[in-house]
Amino acid sequence: MSMAQILLCGGAIVTLSMGIRHGFGLWLQPITQSMGWTRESFSLAIAVQNLSWGVLGIFVGMLADRLGAFKVLVGGSVLYALGLAGMALSPTSTLFVLTAGVLIGAAQAGTTYAVIYGVLGRQIPAARRSWAMGVTAAAGSFGQFFMVPVEGALIANFNWSNALLILAVFALLIAGLAFGLREPGFGGGAAMKREQTVGQALKEAWTHPSFLLLTAGYFVCGFQVMFIGVHMPSYLKDFGMAPQVASYSLALVGLFNIFGTYLAGNLGQKMPKRYLLSGIYSLRSAATIAFLLAPLSPWSVYIFSAAMGFLWLSTVPLTNATIAQVFGVQHLSMLGGFVFCSHQIGSFMGVWLGGYLYDLNGSYDMVWYLSIALGVFAAIVNLPVRETPIPRGTAAQPA
Template sequence: MSMAQILLCGGAIVTLSMGIRHGFGLWLQPITQQMGWTRESFSLAIAVQNISWGILGIFVGMLADRLGAFKVLIGGAVLYALGLVGMALSPTTLVFTLTAGVLIGAAQAGTTYAVIYGVLGRQIPLARRSWAMGVTAAAGSFGQFFMVPVEGALISWLNWSNALLVLALLALLIVLLAFGLREPGFGSGAALQREQTVAQALREAWSTPSFVLLTAGYFVCGFQVMFIGVHMPSYLKDFGMAPQVASYSLALVGLFNIFGTYLAGNLGQKLPKRYLLSGIYSLRSLVTVLFLLAPLSPWSVYIFSATMGFLWLSTVPLTNATIAQLFGVQHLSMLGGFVFFSHQIGSFLGVWLGGYLYDLSGNYDMVWYLSIALGIFAALVNLPVREAAVVRSNAAPAQTA
């Protein structure tokens, strides 16, 4: 496989998968109003989606490391389509939680970063790896920029349930793109040579303080981005903003995230990643404070969205490149899955607490304040991360694996 083919197919898959996901906040009000559900019930389903993605991502990562990305991507695409159809036709909150939550969460585990980054780690040299991960993360950002307005238009034109059926068809395009990521050495029947077993890799990772610190920091990333992504449209609607302000704001997050993630991937080749990560989390808290202090207007929303977008997924290539640098690429999808599980616990709490505390207090103030405090925490825990490859007594250093 050429580098161009890997980046094109991998980027397109992430564009579709992440693009669809980032628009789910647009469905909160139409679904809850038509079905007579509370915001907490919708939030719980999306929160379950995130925790399902996180839990299953660990095992999907193991499968991708052993079987290759191709088979995992096909299974994930089919689950994505089924989940979106189920989401459109759910008669109760329980069925909605099982489809929008469990099924789509499993689908996202098999069609997003952990699986794609495993391919990048195995097929792209170390000298270009952080850059390639930044390019792929930028593709996910483009998906948000492109897909969120499309999803908003589909809801307006077709109503919310038919819009979900159209997205189900789009999700199946991932099957075709997966053929461009068929890796040599997988599926041929030949056993791949492995320096470590899964158990050995896990023991090594969890006994490495830097891995634990990266995992803690990634929790905060999930909390912040999912709270904003799901609840921002309703937050703005509560203040009398027009619906298109929310759509444009989420699109701006995606647009500026293209530049932020690409720049982060580039800088990760030249500067210590721990300092970049600490800076990103610090700036998120600062930007949020300024947004809450400024008078709310469409322009303040757009400036906040553009600035936050620049910081949105820029943690992704830096975190995953650091994991590859520490432990090598042999078990990268699995280890990335464990770190991402922490991200998804944060996502669960960000989405669910947004709905729960809103229903409790009638506003989102407490969640905003919590997001600011967590950003400061993440900035601090990333500073002690050491990026040198772990040294194994009976194997080559991780960075040459």
């Protein structure tokens, strides 16, 4: 399995999975207005989706480390298609939470970074690993740039429910791409050599201060990106902005994140990752403050979206590369799943609080202020992270 094949297939899978996911904010108003639901009802479903993704991602990571990525990706592709179809056809908000929330969350756990990064960690040399993770994260950003306008066009031309059914067909393409990520040593009867049990790996990680600090910082990342991704379209519409401003703003986030994640992955090979992570979180808070202080206009929205896009998923390759560097790659999907669970708890809070505090106060101001404060917190907690590999023989060395 060549590096080009891994990056091409892994990048395409992340492009589809993350691209579909990033457009869900475009459905908030069409669905709530059509079904007579509140914004909190829709927000709760997307919040549950993020929580489901995070919690199930731990167990999906264990499966991927044990069985290989291929089987997990095929299963995730099928679940994604079923979840999107269920999202389109749900007659009640409860069923909507189960399909858009639980089912799609499980699908995303099996088709995104934890699983793909496990393949990269095992198959890409350590000298190129951070770069390769940056390339794959950039592919996810391209998915947002490409898919969000496509989803907006599908809603405009086919109505919101038919648009979701069309996306369900797109999600099945992931199963075909998974054939390019079948790893040697999985599924052929020969088990991979294990130098650590799952329990030993978990004990080692959860007693290591740097793992806890990375986990805390990733919570903030999830809170910020999902609040903006889901609620930005409605925030702009509340101020009288045309719908295309929201679509363009989310597309700009995806476009500039291509460059941001690629640069972060590159710099992660040359500089301490903890300093890069701290700088990213600091700049997010600064960009948000500037956006709230500036007069609101399409251009201020586009500038803010470009700035946040540059910082959007640039934490992903740096965080996962740090985990691989410190703990090795044998249980990378599982450990990455635990850290990502924290990210998704933050995502749950960002999405749900956005809807709850809007319904309570009639504005998003409190959530914006909370996002700024959390960014400062994340910048501080990433500074003490230690990137030295744990000295436990070959298990600590890169694959």
